[in-house]
Amino acid sequence: MMLKLYFVGFLIKSLLTIGIETQPAHGSLKPRNVQFQSRNFHNVLRWQPGSFLTSNGSVYFVQYKMYGQRQWKNKTDCWGTTALFCDLTNETLDLYEPYYGRVMTARAGSYSAWSMTPRFTPWWETKLDPPAVTTVPVNGSLLVLLRAPELPYRNRKGNNTSTENYYNLVYRVFLIDNLVEKEQKAYEGTQRTVQIEGLTPRSGYCIVAEIYRPMLGRKSPRSERRCVQIP
Template identity: 50%
Template sequence: VLESEDLQNSIKPQKVEFHSLNFNNTLQWQPGRAGEAKAAVYFVQYKVYGQSTWQNKEECWGVQDHFCDLTDETADVQEPYYGRVRAASGGVYSDWSLSCRFTPWRETMIGPPTVNVVQSNKSIIVKLQAPRSPYRRKRGSTIPMTNYYDLLYQVFIINNLLDEQHRVLVYEGKDKVVKIEDLRRGVSYCVVAKTYVPTLDRSSAYSSRQCTML
């Protein structure tokens, strides 16, 4: 009995956490500390905070992965959720390991906008597109993150002649088309952008660089 209790404890999943980008919500965990955990399979359940019954996630029932996509199960982004995981190895089941409470709207990381640049004379026109959630409208298009948040765009320019690491903020606001003027001909410029959510005081990572030579 002691051996199976030891095994129960040593295969129990560790660090059960939600990871979320643009409402793509994944429950992740680390295997237990035992060598036997290598051969373990995992079972995932989830529930809305306040509910008494846990729901099985069928696609993550008896799997060897250390993650489980719960995007569809956590689609009400204002609701708080819990996830939990247990492991089984050699016919022995661990106890459940519980995540912290997870509210997608508060905790998701918002990605950067998509950036396109077009040059015209001594200016650059920057076209921005909001990151998109995985959730779809009735007609099938994915819903942009601007539907859920008051998003601002921050646009930065880099003058490659001066310093490729020095980003200068040239615009902050909601416009999807931004014109950067009075630039120098014959100079290579790059543009990067971020999304910023004032209510949460949260910024995205930088977008990839879009560069052009004037």
């Protein structure tokens, strides 16, 4: 009888030990830092492998849904992917609606719990690139042409869509005198064509520009310098 009780006690202790040891292993599979990264409404879900893991040998399963929906939807192109990202641009086309994404890891026959993003609203959270800048030197002046970033998809008519369709954009243009490397704001407004006058002939100037979204209080990075010689 004593031998039987000893064996049962040993078995229970062994099972408890196994449970304690395997729980961290399964927890380490769970993807970390699952979040949307959005630039010009190109919305990509990104994550990192679970703790103490590399991406080698792991596959991932991605689902998404709009806020308020009960059912999650599988992202077919990212169902069993080995990548650490998933493009959900076409699944998040309603730019004013909030979305969620989530990721699960599978490795060596084990599966992690789902790891979910915070709420993501493209219109609120996307980052804008700087405007494209074209400069045309004219006698004593400089014509600056600005173009807002385009969206990664077309409208129903098949035309490219600009971020101007979704924001009231303000353009800021800065003039740099190459002789003294002095910068000044030459323009701030909504016009995409800017004429900067009163420049010194046969002198060099550079232009940089940025986009400002007043409603959100955010600005883009600055564009690369566009340098010209005034005739």
